[in-house]
Amino acid sequence: MRKRELEESFVKALMIFSTCVVVGSFICILSTVFSKGISALSLDMLVKTPKGGYYIGNGGGILNAILGSIILGIGAAFLAMIISIPIVFYMNLYSAKNSKYAFLMRFFLDILWGVPSIVYGAFGFALMVVLGLKASLLAGIITVALLIVPIMARSMDEVLKMIPFELKEASLALGATKLETGVKIMLRQALPGMLTAVLIAFGRGIGDAASVLFTAGFTDSLPYSLLKPVATLPLAIFFQLGTPFPEVQERGYASALVLTLIILVICVLARILTKKFTKNILK
Amino acid sequence: MNKRKRMDIYARKGMLFISAMICSLFFVIVLGLFLKARPIFSGHTAGEILLSSAWHPTRGNFGLASFIAGTVWVTAIAMFIAVPLTILTAIYLSEYAHRNIREAIRPVIDLLAGISPVIYGVWGMIAVVPLVRDHVMPFFSGRFPFFPFKSDNYTGYSIITAGIVLSVMVFPIIISITCEVLKNVPAAAREASLVLGATRWQTIKFVILRKAYPGIMAAVILGLSRALGETMAVLMISGCSLFGFPKSIFDTAYPLSALIANTYGEMMSIPLYESAVFLAAFVLLILTTLFNMVGWGILLRAQARES
Amino acid sequence: MKDNAFSSSAHISVRNLSVSYGRHQAIRNITLDIPDKKITAIIGPSGCGKTTLLKSFNRIIDLQEGVKVTGQVFVDGEDIYGPEADVMQLRKKIGLLSQRPQVLPMSIYDNVAYGPRIHGMRDRKKIEETVQLYLKKSSLWNEVKDRLHEPASRLSIGQQQKLCLARGLAIEPEVILGDEPTSALDPISEERIEQRFLELKHQYTIVLVTHVLRQARRLADHVVFLYFGNLVEHGPASEFFSSPSDARTHAYINGNFIDEYSDAPAAVMSMA
Numbered sequence: 001m002r003k004r005e006l007e008e009s010f011v012k013a014l015m016i017f018s019t020c021v022v023v024g025s026f027i028c029i030l031s032t033v034f035s036k037g038i039s040a041l042s043l044d045m046l047v048k049t050p051k052g053g054y055y056i057g058n059g060g061g062i063l064n065a066i067l068g069s070i071i072l073g074i075g076a077a078f079l080a081m082i083i084s085i086p087i088v089f090y091m092n093l094y095s096a097k098n099s100k101y102a103f104l105m106r107f108f109l110d111i112l113w114g115v116p117s118i119v120y121g122a123f124g125f126a127l128m129v130v131l132g133l134k135a136s137l138l139a140g141i142i143t144v145a146l147l148i149v150p151i152m153a154r155s156m157d158e159v160l161k162m163i164p165f166e167l168k169e170a171s172l173a174l175g176a177t178k179l180e181t182g183v184k185i186m187l188r189q190a191l192p193g194m195l196t197a198v199l200i201a202f203g204r205g206i207g208d209a210a211s212v213l214f215t216a217g218f219t220d221s222l223p224y225s226l227l228k229p230v231a232t233l234p235l236a237i238f239f240q241l242g243t244p245f246p247e248v249q250e251r252g253y254a255s256a257l258v259l260t261l262i263i264l265v266i267c268v269l270a271r272i273l274t275k276k277f278t279k280n281i282l283k
Numbered sequence: 284m285n286k287r288k289r290m291d292i293y294a295r296k297g298m299l300f301i302s303a304m305i306c307s308l309f310f311v312i313v314l315g316l317f318l319k320a321r322p323i324f325s326g327h328t329a330g331e332i333l334l335s336s337a338w339h340p341t342r343g344n345f346g347l348a349s350f351i352a353g354t355v356w357v358t359a360i361a362m363f364i365a366v367p368l369t370i371l372t373a374i375y376l377s378e379y380a381h382r383n384i385r386e387a388i389r390p391v392i393d394l395l396a397g398i399s400p401v402i403y404g405v406w407g408m409i410a411v412v413p414l415v416r417d418h419v420m421p422f423f424s425g426r427f428p429f430f431p432f433k434s435d436n437y438t439g440y441s442i443i444t445a446g447i448v449l450s451v452m453v454f455p456i457i458i459s460i461t462c463e464v465l466k467n468v469p470a471a472a473r474e475a476s477l478v479l480g481a482t483r484w485q486t487i488k489f490v491i492l493r494k495a496y497p498g499i500m501a502a503v504i505l506g507l508s509r510a511l512g513e514t515m516a517v518l519m520i521s522g523c524s525l526f527g528f529p530k531s532i533f534d535t536a537y538p539l540s541a542l543i544a545n546t547y548g549e550m551m552s553i554p555l556y557e558s559a560v561f562l563a564a565f566v567l568l569i570l571t572t573l574f575n576m577v578g579w580g581i582l583l584r585a586q587a588r589e590s
Numbered sequence: 591m592k593d594n595a596f597s598s599s600a601h602i603s604v605r606n607l608s609v610s611y612g613r614h615q616a617i618r619n620i621t622l623d624i625p626d627k628k629i630t631a632i633i634g635p636s637g638c639g640k641t642t643l644l645k646s647f648n649r650i651i652d653l654q655e656g657v658k659v660t661g662q663v664f665v666d667g668e669d670i671y672g673p674e675a676d677v678m679q680l681r682k683k684i685g686l687l688s689q690r691p692q693v694l695p696m697s698i699y700d701n702v703a704y705g706p707r708i709h710g711m712r713d714r715k716k717i718e719e720t721v722q723l724y725l726k727k728s729s730l731w732n733e734v735k736d737r738l739h740e741p742a743s744r745l746s747i748g749q750q751q752k753l754c755l756a757r758g759l760a761i762e763p764e765v766i767l768g769d770e771p772t773s774a775l776d777p778i779s780e781e782r783i784e785q786r787f788l789e790l791k792h793q794y795t796i797v798l799v800t801h802v803l804r805q806a807r808r809l810a811d812h813v814v815f816l817y818f819g820n821l822v823e824h825g826p827a828s829e830f831f832s833s834p835s836d837a838r839t840h841a842y843i844n845g846n847f848i849d850e851y852s853d854a855p856a857a858v859m860s861m862a
Contacts, residue, residue, distance in 0.1 A: 008484040015375035018368040019388070022458070025451045026391050029398065029406045036409050083301055090298035096655045101302075107579070108306045114505070114575035115312065115568060116512025117400075118540050122564040123312045126319050149305065165653075170692040170754075173650050174705040174761055175681035177291035184704070189695045200397065207399025210514040213544055234401040234515065241408065241519070256405040263397055267390075281695045282743050287708075288678065 030260070037257025040250035046258070050220045057245045060220075062255050065236035068223045069259075072140050072216060072230060073206035077152075077198055079145035080205075084153040085194075092160040093168065093182045106157065113150035118210040120147045125214035137223055137230040140216030144205045152201035159193030160186060167282070189281050192274040199270040203263050209234035233259045313568065320562035323555050332562065336527055345559040347566070349528050353442075353536035356529050357517055358510045360446025365453050365510075366503055372454075373461035378487055396455035404519030407448040412439040412520060419443065420533045434533035438522065443532040445521035449513055453506040460505060464498030464585075465491065497585045504578035508571045514540035539563050601626040601765060601795040602647055607661035609642050611654055616642040619661070620821045622814060624765075629787060629796045631810035631827075633803065634842070639819040640799040644767050647797065648684040649677050665765075682709055684765040685758035690774050691750035693742040694757075698734050701742045701753055705761035720760055728755040728786055748779025755786065766790065768798040772805070784809060803843060807831060815839050 048061030087109075091102045124143030133139050163186055171181040187194070209232070217229025218239070233255060240252030323332065327345060335346025376385050416439025423432040434441070468491050476486040492499070522535025523545060529536045546560050600623035609617040617639045624630050624647075632640045645651040646663060649670060662669045670680050682705075694701050702721045703711075711717055721738070725731040730752040734745070742753060751771065758766060768787070772780035787796055787809055800806050806813060806827075813831070814824040815838075823836045834840050 004482055004485065008482050011484050012375075012379065015371045015379065018371035019375050019380075021368055022372050022395075022454050023388060023391055025454070026395050028410060029402070029451070032406055032410045033402060083305065086294075086298040086301045087305060090295070090302055094295055094298065099655070104306065105302055108309055110579050111309055111572060111575060112305070114508055114512075114571055115309075116514065116540060116571055118512065118514040118543050119312065119316070119564050119568045119571075122543060122561060123315055126315045126561070130315075146308065164692075166688065166690065166692045167694070169650060169653060170688065170694065171704075172653065173648060173681055173686040173688075174708070174757070175678045176704075176708050177287050177678060179291040179294045180287070180708050184708070185694055203397050207397075207401065208515075209399075209401050210540075210544060234399055237401050237405065238515070238519070241405065253405065253409070256402055259399055260402055263399060264394070267394060267397055279741060282693065 033253070033256050033260050036250075036253040037260075038254075040254040041257055042254075045251060045254055049222060052220075054220070055239060055243050055245075055248055057247050062231075062233070062236050062251075062258070064220055064222050064231040065233045065255070066258065066262075068137075068216075068219075068230040069206045069233040069262075071223050072137060072144060072212070072232060073202050075137070075141040076144035076148060076205045077202040079141060080149045080152050080201060081198060083145070083149050084156055084197075088153055088156040088160055089182050089186070091157060092163070093178055093186065109150045109153050109157075113154060115150075116210070117147055117208050118213075121211040121214050124211065128215060134227070135215060135217030135229045136225075136227045137216060138226040140212045140230060140232070141226075143211045143215045144208065147208060147211045148201040148205045151204055152197050155197035155200060156190075156194055159190045159197065163189050192277045192281070195273050195277065196270045199266050199273070203266045206232075207234060207259065207263060209238060233262075313565075316561050316565040316568060320558055320565050323558035323562055326555070332559070333566070338525060340553045340556045340559070343555070345555065345562075347539070347542075347559075347563055349525070350537055350539045350542050350563065351566075352528050353521070354511060354538040354540070356442045356532070356536050357445045357449060357521060357538050358507065360443055360532060361449035361453060361510045362503070362507055364446060365450035365457060365506060368450075369454055369457040369502075369506070370461060370499060373458045373465060374487060374492075376458070377462050377465040378483065378491070392455050392458055395451070396459075400452070400513060400515040401519075403448050403452055404516040407444060407516060407520040411444045411447050415439045415441060415444045415447075415533070424531075424533055430530065431532050434531035436522065436531075436534050438535075440520055440522035440535055441533045442521060442529055442536045445517045445536065445538075446532070448516050448520060449510050452513060452516060453510050456509055457502045457506040460502035460582075461495075461499050464495045464502065464582075467498070468494045497581050501578040501581040501585070504574050504581070508574035508578065511574065512540060512567060512571045514544050517541055518544050539567050543567070600624060601665070602797075603664040604643075605662045605664070607643075607646065607659070607663060609639075609646060609651065610658045612656040616819055617646070617816075618819045620816075622821060622824050624795065624797055625812050626795050627791060627793070628811035629791045629798065629809050630812040630814060631806040632797065632799045632814045632816060633801065633806050634816035634822075635818075636801060638816050640801075640816050641769050643814075643816065644769055644797060644799050645686070647765070647767055648681050648686055649675075650681075650686060652677070682761050683763050684767060685761060685763040687751070687754055687758055687766065687768045687771045689770045691747060691754045693745070693750050693753055696742065697739045698742045698745070698753060699738040702756050702760050705757060709761060721756075724756040724760045725753075727759055727790070728752045729782060730756055748775050748782070751775055751779065751783060752786075755783070759790075763794065765795045765797065768796065770799055770801065773801075815842065817842075 044059070045061040046066065047063055049064045050060035050062070051058050054060045087105060091105055095101045120143055124139060128135070128139050167185060167189065168181055171185045212232050212235060216232055218235055219229045219231050223230045237252050237255045237259065240248050240255060243249065323345060326343070332345055332347055333351070334348050335344070336349040337344040337346040338349065376388060416437065420434070420437065420439065424434050472490050472494060473486060476490045517538050518541040521538060521541065523537045523541050524535045525537060526535065543560050543564050546556065602624035604620055604622050607617060607620045608615070620643065632643060634640050642651060646659065651657055659671060663671060665680065665683065669675065694704055699721055702724055703717050706717060706720050711720070722731065725734065730749060733749060742750065745753060772783050775783065784805070787798070790796065798809065810827040812824070813827050815822045817838055823830070823834060823839045831843060834843065
């Protein structure tokens with residue numbers, strides 16, 4: 001009897017320890033990034049572009065990277081939406097929920113989800129060569145969009161799967177077409193979840209460096225053309241940290257803080273928007 | 284045929300088309316990488332490339348073995364750390380924790396998953412590298428001067444550093460899938476054991492884990508696949524120097540993914556260099572996809588058996 | 591009703607209809623007429639095809655996986671399963687009220703306006719009038735007139751069913767199908783819906799599936815008895831309940847029905 005209880009307490013202690021390690025590492029990450037970054041963060045960093053020699057210690061900021069990442073992220077999210085939404089609607093509306101077609105689509109989406117982002121980057125590079133594109137905002141948008149389509153589509157699929165069949169039936173019984181049912185009913189019912197899916201995918205998109213490494217290039221200027229290279233925050237961080245100059249490295253930490261803040265804001269936004277749009281939906 | 288019906292039909296066709304494009308995307312990627320990698324096979328055999336550790340692109344040596352070894356070392360350490368921690372955490376969250384605790388920790392897991400890999404790299408540089416360099420490495424390498432601890436690398440940029448950071452990166456995926464799997468164990472099975480007077484842990488050990496075992500395996504496999512493919516973080520902290528096969532957890536490593544990332548810019552000048560890198564990407568793709576398919580396959584089989 | 595010519599007062603004519611889902615045969619070779627502007631009740635034990643028959647009238651069973659339909663169903667003289675059939679128009683003509691009220695995720699007003707809007711109504715004034723008219727017809731107007739733009743999900747279940755009725759009526763169908771429309775409601779809401787049906791039958795052909803014989807007795811002008819996908823008997827309610835011709839019918843309506851096909855212990859129907 002005592003042995004049983006001893007074992008249970010021991011294991012429980014291990015479990016709580018593990019949970020603390022997991023939560024603790026999260027706290028550790030946030031606090032180190034915050035503390036290291038906050039000291040070097042200045043308004044200059046946020047509103048200026050790098051002047052010549054920024055990476056060897058001269059002045060300027062990372063506005064080019066901030067704007068570049070945001071614009072690239074938005075572009076990629078839009079492109080990914082255009083691809084994902086039709087796919088998940090077909091899976092959940094036009095074909096039966098558990099049909100062979102849906103199974104196949106989910107299978108391929110899962111496989112694509114598991115492809116490492118560096119592979120997407122390498123593929124994007126190969127695509128660029130074939131299409132004759134140079135490293136540019138457009139190439140970056142396409143590559144990141146391909147990267148985040150599986151993430152976005154999967155989350156959207158999860159939401160749409162939960163819509164009860166009776167709701168679709170009710171709309172169709174009134175004489176609506178499937179398209180009308182999808183747009184006017186299912187989208188409404190799933191709106192919070194769909195928005196969250198887009199935001200989460202957007203967050204993944206702007207945080208990824210491996211996919212934009214070969215495809216978006218890098219530049220000191222603000223983004224102004226789809227066909228020119230664009231700076232991204234992850235790469236800016238990487239480059240700044242890669243220099244031997246401590247002042248530049250400090251700025252790298254500050255840039256990391258900026259990126260982290262952007263992603264945190266997106267997560268919080270996702271939660272808020274979810275609450276805001278649930279007025280009409282059915283539980 | 285009126286307008287509404289026409290729109291419906293166009294929409295249907297458009298959706299099918301896009302779906303077909305996405306399905307074929309995977310094959311296009313495989314094909315694309317393979318085609319880009321093919322030139323290297325004209326002068327070297329696959330065995331030569333995969334098994335040789337001689338990497339001197341200027342001399343025409345493209346042995347990927349030490350990079351593959353680097354990937355294996357780093358991933359192994361990461362899984363060694365992550366697996367027990369995540370499974371224990373997942374069991375705690377789904378079987379023991381009060382609902383409030385669970386709801387409070389869930390967003391933490393989601394946020395861990397959302398943090399950019401570069402940030403993980405930064406964290407590694409700020410927090411883990413000094414830890415390993417100043418405390419862990421001297422302790423182990425001094426006290427246990429044998430495999431796998433003995434090392435000459437005092438920089439702190441090493442396999443164990445990358446392994447630690449990588450393990451945190453895979454926490455979310457293993458925890459979330461394991462929690463799902465545990466949630467799907469039918470309540471009847473739990474009840475049957477508790478009703479006989481078993482403690483919670485005994486129920487978990489003998490009933491729940493037994494039922495959830497395939498799913499947990501799948502979670503680990505998917506986490507493994509994620510670790511294999513991670514690039515940025517390991518690039519920043521594993522050292523990336525070419526000293527041949529790593530022989531210690533404190534040695535530097537040069538994982539395959541880092542190789543692909545690092546050669547940006549240098550690729551063009553040396554013949555076949557680009558091809559070798561695409562081959563590395565191809566190998567990485569096949570490897571991760573295989574693991575993914577096994578993982579998803581297990582999950583699907585388990586799901587099908589339930590229903 | 592053994593002749594094959596269309597009865598002149600038939601709104602829906604079913605000829606040799608068989609429906610199967612995969613390997614399960616839900617309806618076997620049914621031929622009958624649904625009379626115009628009357629209430630027809632489809633009765634029978636659970637799971638014997640009543641809902642399938644009902645839903646075949648507006649082709650909503652098309653949505654089920656693996657469904658196979660043979661035979662013909664004529665509505666106003668046209669075979670709705672023919673190659674030329676316009677399913678959307680059919681569904682405008684035939685409205686469906688489901689067992690569990692399924693409101694749309696929008697306001698009360700938008701729920702009723704949904705049908706008219708998708709069928710082309712654009713004029714705001716006309717929509718307002720339509721919404722008001724049909725909410726009145728389903729006797730929900732007084733309860734909701736001050737909160738038309740609140741989410742429909744906040745209504746009670748009885749109110750939701752009335753809303754679904756209003757929504758179905760708003761597309762101005764000729765036929766109303768009800769799939770056990772009161773089984774999820776409390777007795778008072780049930781009585782109110784039944785009242786509506788009795789009034790509406792002067793304007794619409796109504797077909798109701800019910801497993802409550804008392805309800806069929808209360809409402810039906812015409813009764814159809816299905817037993818495991820087979821049509822056993824159908825006829826005017828007065829004849830049907832007083833002197834049924836088939837022994838099974840007699841057993842069923844007298845509550846002596848034993849479910850010989852199921853493993854469950856003998857199910858005795860509640861007293862009619």
